[in-house]
Amino acid sequence: MQAWLLQSSPGDYTRGEIDPGPPGPGRVSVRVVASALNHMDLWLRLGMPKPRVLPMVPGCDAAGVVEAVGTGVSSWAPGDEVVVNPSFACGGCARCLADKSVHCPEWGIMGEHYPGAHAESVVVPAANLVRRPPGLSWEEAASYGLCGLTAYRMLERARLRSGERLLVVGAGGGVGAMAVALGARMGAEVLATSRSASKRQRALELGAREALPTGEDLRLQADVVVDSAGSATWQGSVRALAPGGRLVLCGATGGGRVELNLPRLFFSQHEVIGSTMGTFRQFAELTAMVADGLPVVVDSVHAWSRYPEALARLEAAEQFGKVVLSHSDLAAGRS
Numbered sequence: 368m369q370a371w372l373l374q375s376s377p378g379d380y381t382r383g384e385i386d387p388g389p390p391g392p393g394r395v396s397v398r399v400v401a402s403a404l405n406h407m408d409l410w411l412r413l414g415m416p417k418p419r420v421l422p423m424v425p426g427c428d429a430a431g432v433v434e435a436v437g438t439g440v441s442s443w444a445p446g447d448e449v450v451v452n453p454s455f456a457c458g459g460c461a462r463c464l465a466d467k468s469v470h471c472p473e474w475g476i477m478g479e480h481y482p483g484a485h486a487e488s489v490v491v492p493a494a495n496l497v498r499r500p501p502g503l504s505w506e507e508a509a510s511y512g513l514c515g516l517t518a519y520r521m522l523e524r525a526r527l528r529s530g531e532r533l534l535v536v537g538a539g540g541g542v543g544a545m546a547v548a549l550g551a552r553m554g555a556e557v558l559a560t561s562r563s564a565s566k567r568q569r570a571l572e573l574g575a576r577e578a579l580p581t582g583e584d585l586r587l588q589a590d591v592v593v594d595s596a597g598s599a600t601w602q603g604s605v606r607a608l609a610p611g612g613r614l615v616l617c618g619a620t621g622g623g624r625v626e627l628n629l630p631r632l633f634f635s636q637h638e639v640i641g642s643t644m645g646t647f648r649q650f651a652e653l654t655a656m657v658a659d660g661l662p663v664v665v666d667s668v669h670a671w672s673r674y675p676e677a678l679a680r681l682e683a684a685e686q687f688g689k690v691v692l693s694h695s696d697l698a699a700g701r702s
């Protein structure tokens with residue numbers, strides 16, 4: 368099959384052919400109709416992280432049609448329209464069964480630890496599929512997985528409650544936009560920051576009560592702060608915590624080392640919470656919310672063959688929401 372491939376790490380993506388083989392036991396082959404970009408696509412090029420196996424297919428988000436199932440798979444059949452939960456796990460161990468699949472020994476992310484979806488097909492665990500929510504375009508269906516799952520688990524880990532004040536730092540990225548929409552839906556008073564005036568306007572449209580420029584002394588007190596930028600925004604995020612506030616972090620794009628003022632932490636009874644991806648239950652709940660109208664923000668759709676152009680848009684950080692590849696040009700090439 369055709370795929371975008373990373374042949375060396377660090378390196379750059381090239382179009383090539385790769386044979387994923389038939390799906391093994393408990394696995395399903397999905398013909399990808401749309402796949403979305405994530406910052407992982409950029410980091411892989413830099414060799415951070417280095418793929419376990421080369422060549423590596425990038426792509427952490429996908430929606431498509433089941434084309435073949437391995438032995439023991441009874442829940443899916445060829446022709447089913449599905450969305451892939453990129454938080455892979457075995458689905459059968461004690462941790463997976465206890466809603467802790469993010470701690471499964473086989474846990475990993477499609478497009479980081481496992482081959483990704485910027486290809487004709489991708490082979491995934493059967494447990495990682497959900498039905499495509501009705502009413503969503505293929506591009507929307509491919510856009511909520513990684514960022515929505517990450518944001519939803521962050522808000523759960525931070526125990527966000529209705530009526531609390533949520534600050535989303537950097538609302539322009541996929542996780543930030545989803546955190547704004549989810550926070551508003553959960554009944555929180557949502558404040559958002561972004562460097563860009565147009566992105567602040569979009570955050571208001573997603574349900575933020577107020578949108579502020581990034582980097583200002585915010586002079587506010589939030590019960591929960593969602594931050595995916597790391598050291599670049601750390602000080603401002605800590606200062607914005609109300610007494611008893613919870614700061615939840617999922618990324619370090621702006622740097623991974625920070626200084627922690629311990630007296631401030633314990634006297635103010637703050638919590639600093641790490642979070643990554645989410646569980647099968649959380650993906651099912653997120654999908655139900657998306658089916659029920661939770662907004663999915665698609666920034667732009669690019670033909671599969673124009674992946675470099677899509678990467679450039681993500682790299683320029685001009686997007687609001689997800690940058691998506693439509694695989695219709697691949698399908699046209701096959702017919």
Ligand SMILES: [Zn+2]
Pocket residue numbers: 456457458459460461462463468471472473
């Ligand atoms: Zn497991």
